[in-house]
Amino acid sequence: MSRAALPGFRDFYPQELAERAYVMNAWREVAGRYGFVEYDGPPLEPLELYTAKSGDEIVGQLYVFEDKGGRKVALRPEMTPTFARMVGAKLNALRKPVRWFSTPQLFRYERQQKGRLREHFQLNVDIVGEPDVAADAELLALAIDVMREVGLTASDVRARVSDRRLIGALLAHFEIAEKDHPLVYAVLDKLDREPRAALEKRLTDGGVAPHAVRSLFEAVGSKSLDELRTRLGGVRALDGHFETMTRYFELLRALGVDDWVRLDLSVVRGLAYYTGIVFELFDTAGEFRAICGGGRYDDLLATLGGTPAPALGFGMGDVVLGELLRSRKLMPALEPALDYWVASDDEALLSDVMTVAARLRGGGHSVEYSLRPQQLARQLKAASSAGAAQVVILLRDQWSGGAGTMTVKTLADGSERVVRGDELFNFPV
RNA sequence: GUGGCUGUAGCUCAAUUGGUUAGAGCACCGGUCUGUGGCACCGGGGGUUGCGGGUUCAAUUCCCGUCAGCCACCCCA
Missing domain, CATH: 3.30.930.10 (Bira Bifunctional Protein; Domain 2)
Structure with a gap:
């Protein structure tokens, strides 16, 4: 059949x-x-x-x-x-x-x-x-x-x-x-x-x-x-x-x-x-x-x-x-586009990653993250091929259980800044 | 509905006159690489060669049928 x-x-x-x-x-x-x-x-x-x-x-x-x-x-x-x-x-x-x-x-x-x-x-x-x-x-x-x-x-x-x-x-x-x-x-x-x-x-x-x-x-x-x-x-x-x-x-x-x-x-x-x-x-x-x-x-x-x-x-x-x-080469190609990718260097932080993603989604942003443990390098690669504009990185040493900070990396130019959680959620798109 | 041409991996293509286990590039997944993507190198999965039958020691290769695609009719959007 x-x-x-x-x-x-x-x-x-x-x-x-x-x-x-x-x-x-x-x-x-x-x-x-x-x-x-x-x-x-x-x-x-x-x-x-x-x-x-x-x-x-x-x-x-x-x-x-x-x-x-x-x-x-x-x-x-x-x-x-x-x-x-x-x-x-x-x-x-x-x-x-x-x-x-x-x-x-x-x-x-x-x-x-x-x-x-x-x-x-x-x-x-x-x-x-x-x-x-x-x-x-x-x-x-x-x-x-x-x-x-x-x-x-x-x-x-x-x-x-x-x-x-x-x-x-x-x-x-x-x-x-x-x-x-x-x-x-x-x-x-x-x-x-x-x-x-x-x-x-x-x-x-x-x-x-x-x-x-x-x-x-x-x-x-x-x-x-x-x-x-x-x-x-x-x-x-x-x-x-x-x-x-x-x-x-x-x-x-x-x-x-x-x-x-x-x-x-x-x-x-x-x-x-x-x-x-x-x-x-x-x-x-x-x-x-x-x-x-x-x-x-x-x-x-x-x-x-x-x-x-x-x-x-x-x-x-x-x-x-x-x-x-x-x-005539006038048909636009489908470009993957995503506002944020949330990554982490510690698989134990998955629930934190998901909470950050949920907050961002609640603000109207499109957000993805790795659904299984992956090396940070692999997560960056996935973010890049998903067309993410920015990657929010939760690093074990910075995050300190939510009391600390996270790194936000702009993929287009590689620039990074370190922000507190409440700051991130006030970012414009 | 009628006639012609063409079918090999997701894609583009190889495979000597019919001859070992059907290969390559791209794509996908992973490793090199537990604080950082695009590159590079290495590896992996993925094929009933559209499907069915026939000829042959042996068929991706030859023959028949069928299905699908393309082209021309027909008809039109």
């Missing part, structure tokens, strides 16, 4: 847990800076919560089972349905726009790969009740500020943005039938991974007219909004979408993140529920999977049976971000 963790699940040793905490602290810090408040929901949900939105095929990627009450339940694979339920239930009572975030552990039963496990932690940030593109800009700026918070720069990470409505209008303009849109989205998604000729063939084989395919690839090849506008500026049906995008970029500049952002119409996002601006964050070297992805999903709350309300959000996993930080 194997004692290893299940495939795709992680044991968090202290170093790994410190890394996880570092990333999650950055999430909380930045989300708080934008005025978002944290919430959480159950890790186990009714299966229907997920099948209602995404259909039965998603069941193959869920941890599903029947509980003892005969309910079909699933470990949560994403946070959005839970969020939609919670917000939907109290939408009228909540101050709008709702700005909530969460850092759930999510589960998905899939073949694992680098950057993709069966379990991960994910920052979820959502805004409900604000249709204006200003909310889209605010959301992306928050995601980018998380990158800054952990030391990444615009040369490490790029945000690619697109707009489902703009794409939809383009397809209509090129007279591509509604029924072909799913195929077109699938092809766009593969634009930088498969040869263009093969993708064109897939579209024409699927029944899309060759001239429409050509126009589509030209438009999607635009590297900036200006370029796209120049190409299709005369098309009245697109004007509104161009205005929205233009404003979006202006607001991103106002928020100081425009350096990070590029228009990229090949960003589709797999999830069917996105309705407007969508975005992804990638490492510029193209070494890792997407760090983050999100967008506007104005219809989702209504789809899930709640009150209709405009909404948008993103998810950012801890796995890819962690890999990126480690590869």
Whole structure:
């Protein structure tokens, strides 16, 4: 019988847990800076919560089972349905726009790969009740500020943005039938991974007219909004979408993140529920999977049976971000740290050592000492490797049963001073 | 779920064409050192060579299966 963790699940040793905490602290810090408040929901949900939105095929990627009450339940694979339920239930009572975030552990039963496990932690940030593109800009700026918070720069990470409505209008303009849109989205998604000729063939084989395919690839090849506008500026049906995008970029500049952002119409996002601006964050070297992805999903709350309300959000996993930080040497190492180590040259003084330690701990200090008799040299060594700032040494000849003094040694410079017991306990940290 | 590559100590790696008891560095524990840490030297623990089977006088080495990891699909967080 194997004692290893299940495939795709992680044991968090202290170093790994410190890394996880570092990333999650950055999430909380930045989300708080934008005025978002944290919430959480159950890790186990009714299966229907997920099948209602995404259909039965998603069941193959869920941890599903029947509980003892005969309910079909699933470990949560994403946070959005839970969020939609919670917000939907109290939408009228909540101050709008709702700005909530969460850092759930999510589960998905899939073949694992680098950057993709069966379990991960994910920052979820959502805004409900604000249709204006200003909310889209605010959301992306928050995601980018998380990158800054952990030391990444615009040369490490790029945000690619697109707009489902703009794409939809383009397809209509090129007279591509509604029924072909799913195929077109699938092809766009593969634009930088498969040869263009093969993708064109897939579209024409699927029944899309060759001239429409050509126009589509030209438009999607635009590297900036200006370029796209120049190409299709005369098309009245697109004007509104161009205005929205233009404003979006202006607001991103106002928020100081425009350096990070590029228009990229090949960003589709797999999830069917996105309705407007969508975005992804990638490492510029193209070494890792997407760090983050999100967008506007104005219809989702209504789809899930709640009150209709405009909404948008993103998810950012801890796995890819962690890999990126480690590869860029931006992940802090776990440094052992301790305020005091209490040592003695006489094992008979162990109870005195413990009393001194208890007094120091009572003063809010972190304190360790050797739990078994050890040579003084060994205790100093242990103190050093435990990261102790100071060592309190009880020497048989000085201590004289508690009536005398102790030596306090600062490990960084080796300096020592001799103090009485009551003095020590008044020391600042 | 499909296909490919890879599995030797906690980590990084050795081990002749298949040939004694599978080694080294780092890490860990201890000794030199019962008034003082980081260094040095010495020593110790730790391996069913992922697991199971096969071929062979003999398998870490060759073959098959399986599990795990990585990669590409699929799908997406």
